[in-house]
Structure formats: C-alpha cells, structure tokens
Amino acid sequence: MILAPSILNSDFTQLGKSIEMLDASEADWIHLDIMDGCFVPNISFGMPVIKDIRRLTTKPFDVHLMIVQPEKHIQAMRDVGADSITVHYEVCPHLHRTIEQIHQSGAKAGVAINPHTPVEVLTDILEIIDIVLIMSVNPGFGGQKFIYQTIPKIKRLKQMLMAENSGAQIEVDGGVGLQNIEVLLQNGADAFVVGNAIFSDPQPAEMIKKFKHIPRNQSFV
Numbered sequence: 001m002i003l004a005p006s007i008l009n010s011d012f013t014q015l016g017k018s019i020e021m022l023d024a025s026e027a028d029w030i031h032l033d034i035m036d037g038c039f040v041p042n043i044s045f046g047m048p049v050i051k052d053i054r055r056l057t058t059k060p061f062d063v064h065l066m067i068v069q070p071e072k073h074i075q076a077m078r079d080v081g082a083d084s085i086t087v088h089y090e091v092c093p094h095l096h097r098t099i100e101q102i103h104q105s106g107a108k109a110g111v112a113i114n115p116h117t118p119v120e121v122l123t124d125i126l127e128i129i130d131i132v133l134i135m136s137v138n139p140g141f142g143g144q145k146f147i148y149q150t151i152p153k154i155k156r157l158k159q160m161l162m163a164e165n166s167g168a169q170i171e172v173d174g175g176v177g178l179q180n181i182e183v184l185l186q187n188g189a190d191a192f193v194v195g196n197a198i199f200s201d202p203q204p205a206e207m208i209k210k211f212k213h214i215p216r217n218q219s220f221v
Contacts, residue, residue: 001185001190001191001192001211001212001214002028002029002169002171002190002191002192003026003027003028003029003191003192003194003208003211003212004027004028004029004030004031004062004171004191004192004193004194005022005025005027005030005031005193005194005195005198005199005204005208006031006032006033006173006193006194006195007019007022007030007031007032007033007195008031008033008044008195009195009196009198009199009200010195010199011199015049015053016053016056018199018204019053019056019057020056020057021204021205022057022059022208023056023057023058023059024205025204025205025208025209026205026208026209026212027059027208027212028059028060028191029059029060029061029062029083029084029191030057030059030060030061030062031062031064031173031193031195032045032050032061032062032063032064032082033064033066034046034063034064034065034066034067034077035066035067035139035140036066036067036068038067038068039066039067039068039088039090039091039139040066040139040140041140041141042140042141047073047076047077047080050063050077050080050081050082051080051081054080054081060083060084061081061082061083061084062083062084062086062171062193063077063082063083063084063085063086064086064110064112064133064173064193065077065085065086065087065088066088066112066139066140067091068091069091070085070087070088070091070092070098071087071092071094071097071098071101074098074101074102074105074107075101075105077105077107078105078106078107082107083107083108084107084108084109084110084130084131085102085105085107085108085109085110086109086110086111086112086131086133086171087102087110087111087112088111088112088113088114088139089111089112089113089114089117089121089122090113090114090117092111095111095125096124096125096128099111099125099128099129100128103128108130108131109128109129109130109131110129110130110131110132110133110171111125111129111131111132111133112132112133112134112135112139112173113132113133113134113135114135114138114139115135115136115137115138115147115149115150118153119132119134119153119156119157119160120156120160122157122160123160126160126161126164126166126168127164127166129166129168130167130168130169131168131169131170131171131191132157132161132168132169132170132171133171133172133173133193134150134153134154134157134170134171134172134173134189135150135173135174136150136172136173136174136175136176137173137174137175138174139173139174144174144175145175146174146175146176146177146180147174147175150172151183151184151187152187154170154172154184154187154188154189155187155188157170157188158170158187158188159188161188169190169191170188170189170190170191171189171190171191171192171193172184172189172191172192172193173193174193176192176193176194176197177194177197178197178210178211178214181211181214182214182215185214192211194211197211198211
C-alpha cells in the first residue's frame with residue numbers, strides 16, 4: 001500500500017518542517033497538488049516551491065496537475081523534481097500525445113478522472129500509463145467528504161487493468177481516512193492521497209504510521 005500525503009493541507013508557514021517530517025516518516029510519496037484557478041477554482045503553488053522543497057527530501061514527488069494545457073509545463077515540472085506527473089483526462093484533447101510527453105521527460109505518467117467521469121474512457125490508454133488517479137471528491141479543495149460512488153469505479157477499473165494485463169497503479173484522492181481505506185484496498189486501490197486526515201492530527205507522523213499498518217483482507221475483486 002502506497003501512502004502519498006498531500007501537502008495542500010499542511011501549514012504553509014511551516015512547509016519546510018512538514019517536508020522534513022514526511023521525509024522521516026513511513027510515507028512513500030509526497031503528493032503535490034498544482035492548481036491554476038481555471039480548471040479548478042483554487043490556486044495552490046508552482047515550480048519555485050517544488051524546486052525549493054525538493055532538496056529537503058529524497059522521497060518521490062507525485063505531482064497532480066489540476067490545470068488547463070498541462071502539456072506546456074511537463075518538462076518544467078520534471079526539471080524541478082517531479083517523479084510522476086498526472087494530468088486530467090478532462091483537459092487533454094490529445095491525451096496519448098501528452099502521456100508520451102511525460103514519459104519522454106523521464107517521469108511516470110498518470111491520468112486523473114473526476115467523480116463524474118466513467119473509467120471506461122481510459123480503455124485505449126491503460127497499456128501506456130503508470131497511474132490512474134481516481135478523484136473521490138470534486139477537485140480544487142482539501143477537506144471534502146468522500147464520494148462513495150468512487151468504490152464501484154475502483155472495482156471496475158481494477159477489473160479492466162487485469163483484463164489488459166496492465167501494471168498501472170490505482171491511486172485515490174479525496175476524503176480518504178482510516179474509516180474507508182480498508183474497503184478501498186479491498187476493491188483494488190494501490191495508492192492513497194491523504195491530506196486533512198494527516199495534517200489535522202496533532203501527531204501527523206503517528207497518523208501516517210496508522211495508515212501504513214492498516215490490515216489488507218481478501219480482495220472483493
């Protein structure tokens with residue numbers, strides 16, 4: 001199980017300390033939500049911040065581009081330290097080309113879909129992507145409630161990946177907590193973006209440890 005804490009919910013006045021805490025924790029990836037105020041209503045941060053925090057940790061940077069025209073920024077994101085770059089299906093009219101561009105930069109390629117987007121739209125690209133990011137909230141803000149219709153989508157996607165013999169990982173982003181992560185694991189999810197549940201806890205490193213030691217029972221898939 002891969003845990004990718006999102007720094008969007010961290011205290012930005014203490015961002016360096018948060019990165020150092022994540023580096024010393026059991027977290028696997030560090031999730032970076034890049035928002036443009038256009039595709040989503042919020043604005044977060046960009047390349048200068050990523051470049052500065054990159055030197056504080058060796059853990060992989062899982063970059064989620066919630067922006068229009070992401071193809072214009074892929075190489076720049078890779079240059080400042082992105083290890084995986086995820087773009088949204090909803091804003092990529094030439095998605096195959098964009099995935100190739102990500103791979104050519106040297107990063108892993110991910111594709112995200114919003115809660116209303118069916119997983120079947122990804123059928124023709126499952127063999128060439130590394131990550132499918134299932135949004136379990138509407139993108140743009142942290143701290144939202146989990147949309148439970150996401151669970152059957154994860155199960156369908158897992159079956160599709162198995163049918164295609166694809167090694168792509170299923171990542172879930174939004175409203176993930178100790179109350180629902182086990183059922184997400186059972187239905188085929190591999191990686192979890194967790195923000196509020198970690199950074200609202202007075203002992204975030206201990207909360208990360210709790211997530212990492214959730215027992216995985218028999219899969220429903």
